[in-house]
Amino acid sequence: xxxxxxxxxxxxxxxxxxxxxxxxxxxxxxxxxxxxxxxxxxxxxxxxxxxxxxxxxxxxxxxxxxxxxxxxxxxxxxxxxxxxxxxxxxxxxxxxxxxxxxxxxxxxxxxx
Amino acid sequence: xxxxxxxxxxxxxxxxxxxxxxxxxxxxxxxxxxxxxxxxxxxxxxxxxxxxxxxxxxxxxxxxxxxxxxxxxxxxxxxxxxxxxxxxxxxxxxxxxxxxxxxxxxxxxxxxxxxxxxx
Numbered sequence: 119x120x121x122x123x124x125x126x127x128x129x130x131x132x133x134x135x136x137x138x139x140x141x142x143x144x145x146x147x148x149x150x151x152x153x154x155x156x157x158x159x160x161x162x163x164x165x166x167x168x169x170x171x172x173x174x175x176x177x178x179x180x181x182x183x184x185x186x187x188x189x190x191x192x193x194x195x196x197x198x199x200x201x202x203x204x205x206x207x208x209x210x211x212x213x214x215x216x217x218x219x220x221x222x223x224x225x226x227x228x229x230x
Numbered sequence: 231x232x233x234x235x236x237x238x239x240x241x242x243x244x245x246x247x248x249x250x251x252x253x254x255x256x257x258x259x260x261x262x263x264x265x266x267x268x269x270x271x272x273x274x275x276x277x278x279x280x281x282x283x284x285x286x287x288x289x290x291x292x293x294x295x296x297x298x299x300x301x302x303x304x305x306x307x308x309x310x311x312x313x314x315x316x317x318x319x320x321x322x323x324x325x326x327x328x329x330x331x332x333x334x335x336x337x338x339x340x341x342x343x344x345x346x347x348x349x
Binding site for chain 1: 265267274275276277279280289290291292295325329330332333334335336337339340341342
């Protein structure tokens with residue numbers, strides 16, 4: 119069960135937009151609309167930011183948006199703010215394992 | 231209010247056994263999958279396994295099959311993660327998590343239990 123591939127780091131200045139990619143296969147990201155994204159600040163539990171590719175849970179800022187094309191999902195953060203500096207993980211349903219969920223490798227977002 | 235409350239930090243020696251817990255409240259514990267996620271120091275999130283307390287259906291990641299045991303006590307709405315013989319490489323933060331059925335997105339997380347294994 120291989121982890122989904124994310125860039126190790128992405129950075130941007132306050133107010134800019136950044137996009138984090140999450141690449142899988144047709145057995146996970148490409149085959150199902152069950153991609154979710156999590157934000158994790160140091161020493162804290164992860165927080166759900168996006169589910170089912172592009173849906174935001176109640177209380178999550180509209181600056182966060184998700185999309186998918188083929189085997190790659192993306193998380194876009196617009197109007198970047200200092201508080202967005204954190205680690206971000208994607209996750210997907212997968213048909214290729216006895217455990218049907220897999221995380222991405224994680225991306226460190228730095229606000230310059 | 232849905233809550234997952236985990237047991238406290240543990241310091242153990244290699245070869246010792248350990249069981250950590252996660253108590254669910256504010257929802258019907260039997261009717262939702264509950265799972266465990268490992269995060270080694272400075273590393274990413276890894277699914278270990280999930281269990282459906284209602285019928286004890288348990289699924290493990292191949293990486294953790296045979297290494298840990300996931301169980302639950304429905305009478306006290308508590309899930310467990312157990313090791314029979316710890317290794318130094320088991321040092322990590324362990325989160326319990328409630329994944330939504332099928333989709334798998336985790337809407338609720340425990341606060342984490344830090345397990346340190348050192349001689």
